[in-house]
Amino acid sequence: MTAVFSDRIDIALRVNGEEVEARVPAGRHLVDFLRLDLGLTGAHASCEHGVCGACTVKVDGQAIRGCLMLAAQADGADVWTVEGLSDTGDLSDLQAAFVARNALQCGFCTPGMLVAAQELLAQPGIPSRHAIREHLSGNYCRCTGYEAIVDAIESTAQARADRGVA
Amino acid sequence: MKPFDYIRADSTTHATRAAGQGANFIAGGTNLLDLMKLEVMAPHKLVDINRLDLHQITEVDGGLRIGALVSNSDLAADMTVRKQYPVLSEALLAGASGQLRNKATTGGNLLQRTRCYYFYDTAMPCNKREPGTGCQAMEGATRLHAILGTSDACIASHPSDMAVAMRLLDAVVEIESAGGAVRSVPLSEFYRLPGQTPHIETVLEPSDLIIAVTLPAPAKGAQTYRKVRDRASYAFAMVSVAARVQMDEGTITDAALAFGGIGSQPWRNPAVEKALIGQKPSPELFAKAADILLADAKPQKDNAFKVPLTRRTLIATLKELCGKDAA
Numbered sequence: 001m002t003a004v005f006s007d008r009i010d011i012a013l014r015v016n017g018e019e020v021e022a023r024v025p026a027g028r029h030l031v032d033f034l035r036l037d038l039g040l041t042g043a044h045a046s047c048e049h050g051v052c053g054a055c056t057v058k059v060d061g062q063a064i065r066g067c068l069m070l071a072a073q074a075d076g077a078d079v080w081t082v083e084g085l086s087d088t089g090d091l092s093d094l095q096a097a098f099v100a101r102n103a104l105q106c107g108f109c110t111p112g113m114l115v116a117a118q119e120l121l122a123q124p125g126i127p128s129r130h131a132i133r134e135h136l137s138g139n140y141c142r143c144t145g146y147e148a149i150v151d152a153i154e155s156t157a158q159a160r161a162d163r164g165v166a
Numbered sequence: 167m168k169p170f171d172y173i174r175a176d177s178t179t180h181a182t183r184a185a186g187q188g189a190n191f192i193a194g195g196t197n198l199l200d201l202m203k204l205e206v207m208a209p210h211k212l213v214d215i216n217r218l219d220l221h222q223i224t225e226v227d228g229g230l231r232i233g234a235l236v237s238n239s240d241l242a243a244d245m246t247v248r249k250q251y252p253v254l255s256e257a258l259l260a261g262a263s264g265q266l267r268n269k270a271t272t273g274g275n276l277l278q279r280t281r282c283y284y285f286y287d288t289a290m291p292c293n294k295r296e297p298g299t300g301c302q303a304m305e306g307a308t309r310l311h312a313i314l315g316t317s318d319a320c321i322a323s324h325p326s327d328m329a330v331a332m333r334l335l336d337a338v339v340e341i342e343s344a345g346g347a348v349r350s351v352p353l354s355e356f357y358r359l360p361g362q363t364p365h366i367e368t369v370l371e372p373s374d375l376i377i378a379v380t381l382p383a384p385a386k387g388a389q390t391y392r393k394v395r396d397r398a399s400y401a402f403a404m405v406s407v408a409a410r411v412q413m414d415e416g417t418i419t420d421a422a423l424a425f426g427g428i429g430s431q432p433w434r435n436p437a438v439e440k441a442l443i444g445q446k447p448s449p450e451l452f453a454k455a456a457d458i459l460l461a462d463a464k465p466q467k468d469n470a471f472k473v474p475l476t477r478r479t480l481i482a483t484l485k486e487l488c489g490k491d492a493a
Contacts, residue, residue, distance in 0.1 A: 026172035137399035138263020
């Protein structure tokens, strides 16, 4: 081992394209590191047990639960939150579709929904409504009943296919 | 969550040595971190094994060697798994959510803990969490609980879907101990029945590290994974069946069956398979198979429904795999 057991861990990672270095408590969860240490409050800490999906962020290209990963484990990782994905414009058509379809009411689940949906939209082809529902089954929304969310993702996939971008 | 010390292992030797010093391994962390938040588990030290070179899937001797750190997502999507071991891919995709499968590992999935409500509630007695304190589940809510392989000390069910498919496929667990010795344990001998020691769930010693799971060359026949749960996605199995059936001219020439949601471990009963092999499929034969499987079932008040549900799920699965030959 290159180090000894410690309750403070030095990490260096990339968050939304920017290099970040920090010393974190071993028990710091990634979502808390993003929210409390970096001020990136887009990913929400909600159930904090890996159930609700509000904390969904991208780590090394994959959507994961920010509440079930230690910040220490993100050393060397490439992390993207809804803030970064909004700034790059990667989500803008999906976000517009969410607005157009009223796919949010209180908006609490929306960052997690967007990041989770982006992973599905990055796959080739237009997903069926069943596939969309299956993909989002780990993201809870207590307002919308999901229909409008599925509508927004389906219409975005269709529009991207029509434009030849997916 | 209780404070703990953390270290990253850069070799299996270092990892097992750290475990020998009382550290818990952490891989995907999807189950362990949750249990730590609830203080159901409170390790003083964690050794992070994610950087070990255990991420490969390789073809070996006609079979497959799956590194312990291969994620559930990657394993489910692997083309060899999808073609040769479709039951494994189906079982993986029937478990958890996409975000969890992206992090959860092959070794970790085998070791995930029961979702018994009383195991999770530190205000309740639990022989698995605190040996000797008793079992509150016996007279409580048992919808998720086991009806086979239980004891008077514990009726917790094993929650994994992946492990049920692995059990069907005669998987073998490769284990490295402190000092570097590697041994192989068939999954059929990996889990321990609860007996009076439900806190000891596997044959692993404290510093043992799962490094891989190997699957023998695929056996012939059609495979499927059927999972029955309280909602269509993202829920633990009430009952699941992993099955493989080979037919020849209207006769079942080979069969294998493993069950989830009903056993204290991924459940398999050779007598059920023996009753099917060499027979022509019929409702009577399928009923007989269910009778054998459920002969020793010990349901509680809440989960008595699992006896008829298992019967119907098994029969439906056999009908599906025996095709038009099923009467």
